[in-house]
Amino acid sequence: MTLPPSIEEQLKELKEMLKLNKAQMEKLRKIAEKQYEKSLIEPGEAVGVVAAQSIGEPGTQLTLRTKLLAGATEMTVTQGLPRLIEIFDARSEPSTPAMTIFLKPSYATSEAKVEEIALRLLEISLEDISKEINVDLLRMRIEIELDPAKMKKFKVKEKDVLKRISEYFKSAKITTGAYKINIKPKEEDMDIKKLYRLRVKLKGLHIAGIKGIKQVLPIKFGNDWIIKTAGSNLKEVLKLPEVDIERTKTNDIFEIWRVLGIEAARNAIIEETLDVLKNQGIEVDVRHIMLVADIMTNDGTIKGIGRYGVSSAKASVLARASFEVPLKHLFSAAVKGEVDELRSVVENVMVNQPVPVGTGMVDLRVKKGDKK
Amino acid sequence: MEIDIFKNKLVPKSRILKEEEEKELLEKYNISKKQLPRILVSDPVAKALNAKPGNIIEFTRESKTAGMSKFYRVVVA
Structure with a gap:
């Protein structure tokens, strides 16, 4: 052994x-x-039910409040029960995406360097660096007035802004003045409505930084400085040479799946769940959470614990029907001519038979013709 | 630039099993390939290992309870 x-x-x-x-x-x-x-767990033990109870009971003590301030700053991160539901339901995007970015040792010790890197991460749209973005109805054009102070703060140069805009508008007449940009689209059928729509698009035009990173916050972590962010973009952040790939993480589990694979997503589910529970001062044995994470990632994709996820993958029609919206499942099963082999628990409860759990797992068979 | 995803601590060590090892594994647990957990061919790890559908990938997980444990997934399209 x-x-x-x-x-x-x-x-x-x-x-x-x-x-x-x-x-x-x-x-x-x-x-x-x-x-x-x-x-070791005995064969036939109903581990799923035990896991459900072990997570469910302490779950009643979790806070219902959605948001919590992370430290003394204004960054909010979903915690407690709402976060737990988010993880187990496998929502494709967390309600408050956030990253913890670790830096390589040569960068992590100096506050100034870290702040500089943090500023480079921050997504900057045209709206962030301009005083005004107006529609000039008389001349049918959009006027942008840049803000030099903000541009200095975010370290954006005027010519880069111009380059981005001319890349975006291939067919437009662009005239410039001192911190002023005028855009006149060349399309014939330009009307006021279209112009206003264009203005909204312009406001969100990505100028610099990494898309999705809405806030950055360098904080001290032991001897090193790390960067916490609101908003997440794992793929792009990991590409930066200053970033420590090993420890940098995000709370967006689907993003981890896309960038790092299904096994990493499984680990992330476990870590995130443990994190939520630990923050609330609750202890649940990891084994239960590991089981849930394994079931959720079993088929190579992330499936939620619910009607559309894990439950829809059950082999038995009756088991599926017993969970939620029974008629839908029964009808579609009838159309497809599905057969229920009564191999699992719920369907056997329904037809009043011993369930295949624990001692119900074993069958007795008699050997014929071996009389003595 | 491609990132080396195996550097991240969430990604376990992984490798493609050789044919003999596959047979050994399936015999040990008395199962067929279909019964193994799956991983998509499009998964970053499967791509990095250049795995084909039907391959079995062995993951060496860092387990919180056992210290280290092996886990297997079959590559599916």
């Missing part, structure tokens, strides 16, 4: 501490093996 590495390590530690000889060590190993075997 092979013991898991963590127990092997403990045995080694004990051996050194107590200076055991070979015979004693063998004896100890025997005991450890016996205890380990005893502690």
Whole structure:
């Protein structure tokens, strides 16, 4: 029998501490093996139900309040029950995406450097660096007045702004003055409505930084400085040479799946869930959370715990129908001519048969023709 | 620029099993490939390993309970 590495390590530690000889060590190993075997889950144990109860009960103590201030700053992060629901429902986007960006050692110690990097991360749209963006109805054009102070703060140069705008408007006459840009679209059928729509688009035009990063906040973490952000864009952030790929993380599980793969997403589900529970001072055994994360990522995609996710993947028609919207499932099963083999729990409860859980798992068979 | 995703601590060590190892694994658990958990070919890890549908990828997870554990996923299209 092979013991898991963590127990092997403990045995080694004990051996050194107590200076055991070979015979004693063998004896100890025997005991450890016996205890380990005893502690394993029995085949047929309803681990899913146990996990559901173990997470559900402490879940009643979680805060219902959605938002919490992260430190003394204005950054808000969803916590407590709403966050837990978000994780287990597998929402494709968290309500408050956030990243924790770690930097390579050569950058992480100096506050000035980190602040400079943070500023480069921040997504800057045209609206952020301009005083006014107006529609000139008389001349049918859009007038932009840039704000030099803001541009200096975000370290954006006027010519870069111009370049971005001319890239965006391929067919427009662009005239410039001192911190002023006038855009006159060349389309024939330009009307006021279109012009106003264009103005809204212009406001959000991406000028610099990384798309999706709405706020940045350098904070001290031990001896190093790290950057917390509101908004998330893992793929682009990891591409930066200053960023420590190993520890940088986001709370957007689907983004982790897209960038780092399904196994990373599984780990992220576990970490995020533990984080929520720990923040609220609740302890749930990791094994339950690991089970949930494994089920959610079993087929290579992230499936929520619910009607459209895990429950829709069940093989039994009756089991699916018993969860939510029974008629829909029964009708579609009838159309497809599905067969229920009554192999799982719920359907057997319905037809009043012993359920295949625990001692119900085993069947008795008689060997014929072997009389003595 | 491509990022080396294996540097991130969320991504476990992974490799494609050789044919003999596949057989050994399926025999050990007495299952067919279909019964294994899956991973998409389009998954970043499968892409990085250049895995084809039907391959089995072995993940060496850092487990909070066992210290280290092996996990297997079959690549599907």
